[in-house]
Amino acid sequence: MWTVECRLPTEAAVTRFESSCSDEEVDLSVTRIGRRGIGLQESSVTEEQRAALSRALDEGYFEVPRRTTLVELADEFGVSDSAMSQRLRRGVRSVLREGDVVDESR
Structure with missing residues (x-):
């Protein structure tokens, strides 16, 4: 099992990332979504x-x-x-x- 932190610029990018993982049959478990570094x-x-x-x-x-x-x-x-x-x-x-x-x- 790996733990990876991803920083994506928009919610749409998060959705595309999750979809790509699903398409490639990568088992993905999201534990937290937050907004770091907002102005x-x-x-x-x-x-x-x-x-x-x-x-x-x-x-x-x-x-x-x-x-x-x-x-x-x-x-x-x-x-x-x-x-x-x-x-x-x-x-x-x-x-x-x-x-x-x-x-x-x-």
């Missing part, structure tokens, strides 16, 4: 979260040491530092879940 534009990340994450990344918020602070980002967006923190955390959570980075079954 922020395609995800459920809100526009505000996307803008905040993009700006935080550009300004070095995620660097060590940080090149900007939460307060500076919040000021730029006209929100409190608490609101900015929540926006970033929720955006990161969505990206991690949708990118299949973490195992949600734990």
